[in-house]
Amino acid sequence: MPKRPITAEDLLRIEFVGDPQVSPDGTRILFSKRHIVADKNKYVGNLFTVDVDTGTVTQWTQGEAGAGGGRWSPDGQSIAFVAGRDKPAAQIYLLPTTGGEGRKLTSLAEGSIGEMRWSPDGTQIAFTFRPQHEEWTEKAAKEREAKGLSTPARVFDNAWYRLDGDGYFGPQRFAVYVVDVATGEHRLVYDRCPMGFYSFDWSPDSKELAIAHTVAKNPWQDKPDSQIFRVAVADGQAWKLEGLPKGDKGGLRWSPDGMTIAYLGDDTEDDPWGVRNVNLFIVAAEGGTPRCLTRDDDYCLSVMGLSDTREAYGYAMAEWTPDSKGLYLSIGWHGETQLGFVEIERSRVELLSHGPHTLTIGNLSASGERIACLYGNATRVNEVAVLDLNKLRDGNVEAQVLTHFNQEFHNQITLIEPEEVWIESEGGVKVQAWVIKPVGYLEPKRYPAVLEIHGGPHAQYGWAIFHEFQLLAANGYVVVYSNPRGSKGYGEAFCAAIRGNWGGPDWEDIQAVTRWMQHQPYIHPGQMGVMGGSYGGYMTNWVVGHCQDFKAAITDRCVSNLVSMAGNCDFPINRDGYWPGHAWGDLAAITELWRQSPISYFDKVETPMLIIHSEGDLRCNVEQAEQVFTALQVRGIESRFVRYPVSTSHGMSRGGPPDLRLHRLGEILRWWEKHLKI
Numbered sequence: 001m002p003k004r005p006i007t008a009e010d011l012l013r014i015e016f017v018g019d020p021q022v023s024p025d026g027t028r029i030l031f032s033k034r035h036i037v038a039d040k041n042k043y044v045g046n047l048f049t050v051d052v053d054t055g056t057v058t059q060w061t062q063g064e065a066g067a068g069g070g071r072w073s074p075d076g077q078s079i080a081f082v083a084g085r086d087k088p089a090a091q092i093y094l095l096p097t098t099g100g101e102g103r104k105l106t107s108l109a110e111g112s113i114g115e116m117r118w119s120p121d122g123t124q125i126a127f128t129f130r131p132q133h134e135e136w137t138e139k140a141a142k143e144r145e146a147k148g149l150s151t152p153a154r155v156f157d158n159a160w161y162r163l164d165g166d167g168y169f170g171p172q173r174f175a176v177y178v179v180d181v182a183t184g185e186h187r188l189v190y191d192r193c194p195m196g197f198y199s200f201d202w203s204p205d206s207k208e209l210a211i212a213h214t215v216a217k218n219p220w221q222d223k224p225d226s227q228i229f230r231v232a233v234a235d236g237q238a239w240k241l242e243g244l245p246k247g248d249k250g251g252l253r254w255s256p257d258g259m260t261i262a263y264l265g266d267d268t269e270d271d272p273w274g275v276r277n278v279n280l281f282i283v284a285a286e287g288g289t290p291r292c293l294t295r296d297d298d299y300c301l302s303v304m305g306l307s308d309t310r311e312a313y314g315y316a317m318a319e320w321t322p323d324s325k326g327l328y329l330s331i332g333w334h335g336e337t338q339l340g341f342v343e344i345e346r347s348r349v350e351l352l353s354h355g356p357h358t359l360t361i362g363n364l365s366a367s368g369e370r371i372a373c374l375y376g377n378a379t380r381v382n383e384v385a386v387l388d389l390n391k392l393r394d395g396n397v398e399a400q401v402l403t404h405f406n407q408e409f410h411n412q413i414t415l416i417e418p419e420e421v422w423i424e425s426e427g428g429v430k431v432q433a434w435v436i437k438p439v440g441y442l443e444p445k446r447y448p449a450v451l452e453i454h455g456g457p458h459a460q461y462g463w464a465i466f467h468e469f470q471l472l473a474a475n476g477y478v479v480v481y482s483n484p485r486g487s488k489g490y491g492e493a494f495c496a497a498i499r500g501n502w503g504g505p506d507w508e509d510i511q512a513v514t515r516w517m518q519h520q521p522y523i524h525p526g527q528m529g530v531m532g533g534s535y536g537g538y539m540t541n542w543v544v545g546h547c548q549d550f551k552a553a554i555t556d557r558c559v560s561n562l563v564s565m566a567g568n569c570d571f572p573i574n575r576d577g578y579w580p581g582h583a584w585g586d587l588a589a590i591t592e593l594w595r596q597s598p599i600s601y602f603d604k605v606e607t608p609m610l611i612i613h614s615e616g617d618l619r620c621n622v623e624q625a626e627q628v629f630t631a632l633q634v635r636g637i638e639s640r641f642v643r644y645p646v647s648t649s650h651g652m653s654r655g656g657p658p659d660l661r662l663h664r665l666g667e668i669l670r671w672w673e674k675h676l677k678i
Contacts (some may be wrong), residue, residue: 003414005439005474008665010413011467012036015405016043016310017384019068019362020372024076026365029372029402030060031066031384036658040064043658047081050402052186052386054372057403060095061102067093074122074366078181080105082113088138088670092116092127092179105184110137110151114174114199118238119206120553124233126189126209130174139388158196158265160220164570164618164650166176172642176200176211176235177616189437190231190238195219199250204258204287208232210285212249212263212429221574222249223269228261228283241287241338248278250315255324260381261285262327264301264316265652267292273578274458275486275496275535276314278302280329280342294329295341297349300495303488305465306454308654309381317361322368328352329359332489333418334432335462339371339387352397353387356420356463359399361397375399377463378434379415381406381635408645414439416473423482426505432490433482433513434461436473437522448676449478449517451550453543455534456558457486457506468653468665475669477676478523486535500579502535502562502596503542510539513550527676528552531668533557533612533653534620538598541628543603544609557650560624561600568621591630601632608638608670612664615643619650 007173015035023030023241028183031050034045042180046061048071060079061067065082078097089110105125106425114128134140135152154161154168173196179186190198193213200211209231226249231238241261262282267290277300283290294301302316321337331340331351337358340349353359353381354433358381362372369389376382380414383406385399390542418434425431450472454461461481469479485505486498497505518525530550537558544553559565566573566583573593575582582593594600609632613625625641632639642664648656653664 001410001412003368006413006415006467006470007377007474008471008662008669009089010409011661012038014309014381014467016404016406017382018310018360018375020360020374021070021072021363022052022365022370022372022385022386023049023072024366025075026367026370029362029384029386030070030072030079031372031403032056032070037064039660040101041659044654045077050384052400055402057304068417069116071116071118071125073118073181074120077588078122080116080118080125082116092125093372094181096269096349100653105181106179106186109574110139111172112174113378115200117200117202119202119233120204121206123206124178124675125181126176126178126200126202126233127458128174128196128200129177130169130172130196132355133170133172136168136170139209159218159572162570162618167618170290175200176209176231187556189233189236190229191236192229199252199263201261203230203254204256207234210252210261211238212252217611220572223577224266224271224526225269226250226265228252228263230285242286242537244283244290249281249583251318253318253320253327255320256322257283257324260324262318263290263317271496271499271578275499275578277492277495278619279319280327282344283508291347293327293344293347295347296347298491299331299333299340299349300488300492301329303329303330303337303523304456305332305335305337306456306459307358307376308467310376310654319361319362319364319371326352328364328371330359330360332460332462333435335460335483336489336491337462339373350395352395353399354396357399358382358464359385359387360460373399375401376465378418378465378531380410381465383630391678395558398490409499414474415470421516423512423516425484426508429485429494429505429509431482431509431512433480433516435520436469436479438476439474441522441525444521446524446527447476447478447522448672448677448678449523449671451510451513451517451530452481453477453510453526453530453532453539454481454483454487455532455536457498457502457535457539458488460487460489462489468668471665471669472672477672478520480513480517482509482513484513502538503546503598506539507542507546510543514547518549518654524678527678529553529672530674531556534650535559537620541598542601544605544606544607547600548606552608552610552671553612554612555625555628556653557614557617557618557620558611558624558628560598562626563590564599564627565621565624566593568623570618582606599631602628602635605632605635605637608675609640610667611639611641612667613643614645614648614650614652614656615640616646616648617650617652640667640671 175191531554
């Protein structure tokens with residue numbers, strides 16, 4: 001059967017795998033798999049395993065209630081997972097891997113369950129939980145409805161009361177709990193973080209937890225100061241590790257020999273917005289001066305890669321070897337995501353995998369011989385894979401792909417392999433970019449082109465499949481995307497170049513990419529469009545206010561006014577932090593924020609624009625889009641505003657309701673058809 005170009009509706013066919021966890025004996029990998037039920041307009045996720053040797057897939061949970069967060073017990077005899085079967089409250093369940101019925105372990109109130117980790121002896125599970133405020137439970141809502149009462153007011157006493165994708169939680173905070181596996185009894189162990197963000201791990205003897213969290217009084221505005229505490233599980237007694245510097249700390253892992261605690265973070269109070277590299281540190285379990293193991297390599301260990309066929313990939317992770325002599329890491333570099341390793345004695349990172357792909361690293365088997373992962377690239381949807389360290393040859397280990405849920409999709413759909421290019425910008429800076437040519441591309445024809453600009457800004461495009469990009473190519477467009485300065489994956493200086501200076505070096509790089517596009521023989525320079533989301537929306541707004549090179553633009557979940565965003569983002573902009581100045585007081589205080597706000601240049605815009613935004617976006621408030629639309633309408637510039645409902649969030653294009661994702665793609669295609677097609 002001949003292959004055909006991809007359509008918007010093909011999004012509904014993709015199977016999304018995630019959260020790979022290898023069993024202690026290394027024979028099976030546990031993972032979650034989601035698919036879209038089109039006639040019910042919903043995602044359904046359940047837990048599966050795949051046998052590493054035979055490739056046999058087994059489904060462990062059923063139904064539309066969904067299940068996720070699966071974790072093996074240390075002996076491999078049970079799987080703990082979170083599910084919403086006991087509505088409206090999510091609970092932790094246990095499933096025996098040798099057969100038999102699963103059982104509900106916890107009896108929690110309505111709320112949210114976060115991270116979950118088994119104790120090494122298998123008798124307890126530590127987890128984070130945040131109860132729902134009593135006025136906002138489903139029970140309270142039904143009682144109000146029965147009595148004809150109004151929805152109550154939300155009352156806040158702290159600026160940390162909401163989070164995009166999480167909603168409004170008010171004064172409620174996550175805390176650390178422990179549940180007894182035999183009895184199901186749970187108890188509060190630790191709740192001292194003012195934001196409710198914890199990283200934790202068990203001591204090898206299962207008697208303590210190492211817990212990292214901020215100790216700043218106002219973390220959302222103060223400079224970073226996370227510390228590590230050791231907490232006795234039996235009675236909750238806690239003591240702080242002395243000698244640790246200020247700065248961010250997370251990703252805690254206690255060494256198997258009990259002597260050392262590893263963490264990912266930084267050792268400076270500088271920069272609350274992530275332009276500095278996340279490094280790997282180790283410190284004696286008793287406290288003392290930490291040692292950084294990765295500073296000389298200029299890798300950031302928390303590189304967020306972008307795709308619309310899964311959540312942002314690449315995240316901070318560190319896993320000890322069983323002998324406590326080294327740690328495995330996830331390394332994002334030049335658009336790739338690889339497995340890295342650092343030996344404690346050498347303090348240098350060694351890349352153990354290579355190639356144009358993304359490896360999302362999971363956990364390590366008890367023997368240290370196998371690592372669970374997801375494997376994908378620019379034309380292959382992620383599948384579950386394993387890295388067998390016994391097969392490490394010449395410093396390289398290759399992923400063995402174990403599942404093939406999307407094989408039929410790939411057998412039927414034409415996907416275009418991106419071409420990698422490096423473009424010279426101001427001062428000799430090299431900018432990595434990719435080009436996807438249209439399906440059916442023929443020389444010497446010129447095609448309309450779309451420049452896609454990524455969000456973040458401290459993230460990266462790379463070797464991951466984008467349904468949206470392939471859809472544009474299937475509809476006759478050249479698609480160009482790049483990693484300008486501010487992106488991760490090119491060293492700390494490259495990323496930090498735009499700190500407090502958006503529209504500076506990043507704009508120079510976007511201009512270089514634009515000039516490159518205009519000189520390609522297959523691109524029609526008069527038929528180019530520009531689009532992006534989040535920071536990509538910011539830069540799209542900046543582009544149209546500073547040049548006339550693009551015939552039309554699409555700004556999605558954008559930033560337009562840093563002055564107003566300082567007060568309505570879920571992470572408020574700090575005074576004299578990432579940006580100099582602040583958003584209140586006299587004009588001198590807001591000068592830099594206003595200078596870097598694209599809306600301040602909209603008196604120069606002549607480019608027709610499609611504006612896309614979600615009313616439920618708590619990261620970039622919908623008023624950012626309203627300002628763009630109003631400015632264009634008042635000036636008589638052709639514009640169209642697509643507002644998605646309050647039930648959607650900043651991540652709507654990646655995980656929003658399927659029908660609205662299709663609607664968004666339809667709006668994009670119609671806009672480009674109207675403005676770019678010759």
